[in-house]
Amino acid sequence: MSRYISISVAAKTLGVSIQTLRRWDEEGVLVADRTPKNHRRYDLSKITPELIHDLAIQNNRKTIAYARVSSHDQKADLERQKQVLEMYCAKQGWTFELISDLGSGMNYRKKG
Known part of the structure; x- marks a missing residue:
């Protein structure tokens, strides 16, 4: 039945x-x-x-996970963000790609 x-x-x-x-x-x-x-x-x-x-x-789809911080002082935060995103995507069973970004829209040629 x-x-x-x-x-x-x-x-x-x-x-x-x-x-x-x-x-x-x-x-x-x-x-x-x-x-x-x-x-x-x-x-x-x-x-x-x-x-x-x-x-x-x-249903061949890929999830894009994006982690970003705005300064090098926050590099540890970026690593934590990446770990959380990886664990979440894996738990959901998704096929995913992780993209991370370190930096901001600041002008790096500026003195000081």
């Missing part, structure tokens, strides 16, 4: 947002069954590791 789960449980299981599941339903990528009150329900037996892998490849 099939076990149906809500869209929020399906989103957590697949590691995507609810909005992504709604878009996939509209695009026909992962179609949900509907309740009499038109709520989306997903058949848990159809959410397999192979499906998760295929959807991850199909």
Whole structure:
């Protein structure tokens, strides 16, 4: 017997947002069954590791994480920002690239 789960449980299981599941339903990528009150329900037996892998490849997106401080005195803060961003992106299971910037819009040719 099939076990149906809500869209929020399906989103957590697949590691995507609810909005992504709604878009996939509209695009026909992962179609949900509907309740009499038109709520989306997903058949848990159809959410397999192979499906998760295929959807991850199909949804080939990269997140850009950006860390910045304005002076060399804040270099330790920049390292902490980078660590926090890396941990967050990894925890979310995202493919990501971290960009960091040290400096400001100051004129470095100015005396003093």
